[in-house]
Amino acid sequence: MNINENYLNLKDSYLFALVAKKVSEYKAQNPGKEIISLGIGDVTLPLAPAVITAMGDAVAEMGRGATFRGYGEYQGYMFLREAICGYYGKKDVHLDKSEIFIGDGAKSDLGNILDIFSTDNTVLIPDPVYPVYVDTNIMAGRKIIYMNGNTENEFLPLPDSRIKAGIIYLCSPNNPTGAVYDKGRLKLWVDYALENDAVILFDSAYEAFVRDRELPTSIYQIEGAKRCAIEFCSLSKTAGFTGVRCGYTVVPHELTRGGVPLNELWLRRQTTKFNGVSYIVQRGAEAAFSDGGYAQIKESIGYYMENARLIAEALKALGIWFAGGENSPYIWLRCPDGMSSWEYFDALLTRANVVGTPGAGFGANGEGFFRLTAFGDRDDVKKALDRIRNI
Numbered sequence: 589m590n591i592n593e594n595y596l597n598l599k600d601s602y603l604f605a606l607v608a609k610k611v612s613e614y615k616a617q618n619p620g621k622e623i624i625s626l627g628i629g630d631v632t633l634p635l636a637p638a639v640i641t642a643m644g645d646a647v648a649e650m651g652r653g654a655t656f657r658g659y660g661e662y663q664g665y666m667f668l669r670e671a672i673c674g675y676y677g678k679k680d681v682h683l684d685k686s687e688i689f690i691g692d693g694a695k696s697d698l699g700n701i702l703d704i705f706s707t708d709n710t711v712l713i714p715d716p717v718y719p720v721y722v723d724t725n726i727m728a729g730r731k732i733i734y735m736n737g738n739t740e741n742e743f744l745p746l747p748d749s750r751i752k753a754g755i756i757y758l759c760s761p762n763n764p765t766g767a768v769y770d771k772g773r774l775k776l777w778v779d780y781a782l783e784n785d786a787v788i789l790f791d792s793a794y795e796a797f798v799r800d801r802e803l804p805t806s807i808y809q810i811e812g813a814k815r816c817a818i819e820f821c822s823l824s825k826t827a828g829f830t831g832v833r834c835g836y837t838v839v840p841h842e843l844t845r846g847g848v849p850l851n852e853l854w855l856r857r858q859t860t861k862f863n864g865v866s867y868i869v870q871r872g873a874e875a876a877f878s879d880g881g882y883a884q885i886k887e888s889i890g891y892y893m894e895n896a897r898l899i900a901e902a903l904k905a906l907g908i909w910f911a912g913g914e915n916s917p918y919i920w921l922r923c924p925d926g927m928s929s930w931e932y933f934d935a936l937l938t939r940a941n942v943v944g945t946p947g948a949g950f951g952a953n954g955e956g957f958f959r960l961t962a963f964g965d966r967d968d969v970k971k972a973l974d975r976i977r978n979i
């Protein structure tokens with residue numbers, strides 16, 4: 589047996605695993621210290637009541653012979669795909685139910701979609717960004733070209749006509765910088781992809797946090813995108829489903845390469861390797877898209893965004909440069925006093941007992957920057973900000 593040697597090209601450990609290891613070592617050496625995490629992007633508020641009711645009803649159905657269900661539909665139950673089509677309709681994006689694939693979260697689909705692309709495609713990945721895009725392509729041995737995000741381009745890299753690539757990742761709102769592409773800049777990417785026969789993998793996991801109505805929340809709000817983009821979204825941050833697990837991927841019928849519809853390839857891949865998300869979870873997800881459920885979810889998002897506002901206000905008062913926090917749950921700050929991002933991580937951990945995420949973990953351009961998240965408990969956020977002020 590020969591191993592996949594591409595794995596040897598990966599960094600030692602996944603960023604968040606490394607952060608967790610450092611924190612647990614510090615805790616072991618300093619028992620009794622109360623650590624507050626504004627680090628990993630995990631939600632803290634409970635599920636919306638509408639979701640709980642729907643999942644409870646579904647559990648009861650599974651307990652009765654007449655309503656019990658076994659394997660579900662491969663692409664996800666029709667009721668959920670209809671609800672998602674309705675959600676997109678409100679964005680003026682018209683999708684067919686057969687263009688939507690329900691999965692167990694955006695992370696799996698973002699990794700798995702690579703099955704349908706040849707490994708000889710060159711991949712364009714923004715830097716800094718969510719590390720999963722880089723790692724999954726390293727595992728497959730693809731050539732990666734990084735697109736620099738920096739303060740000059742507001743961490744929103746734009747296409748360079750001299751660079752040719754087959755696969756392009758865009759994450760908007762971006763994790764970790766909180767930057768959001770406006771329609772004009774996104775159109776440049778759509779035009780580039782169409783000209784180069786490339787495919788954009790558009791990660792909109794944080795679309796529900798966009799409050800500026802002028803900003804796009806789906807790439808399909810851009811003319812031509814159905815011919816060049818696959819969109820990935822998730823209920824993880826939208827509806828607090830990080831532990832429940834449900835997401836969806838949109839592969840439009842208009843998207844073909846080499847005469848082959850990618851929707852068919854992805855369906856073939858999914859029917860072979862994936863047996864769906866549980867009925868109970870899909871009923872919960874459906875409830876999240878109902879009018880009542882969505883209003884409850886928006887309340888939770890509003891709570892997190894108030895945390896973001898408090899963090900932003902504190903950083904402003906301290907004279908620390910930052911971005912994000914207005915249309916995303918992430919605040920991206922420049923480490924004070926010229927510290928490197930891991931130096932600042934250590935300083936915050938040991939002197940303030942606050943955990944954040946070093947920007948360098950999201951790519952070379954993240955060096956010197958740091959990510960805080962707004963997903964914490966309000967009192968914890970306030971306490972963490974007091975501690976940061978004090979140091």
Ligand code: PLP
Pocket residue numbers: 629692693694695696718759763791793821822823824830834835
């Ligand atoms: N995409 C981005 C940009 C994320 O930040 C995350 C999770 O943090 C995901 C995808 C994965 O989400 P899921 O929980 O749906 O797998």
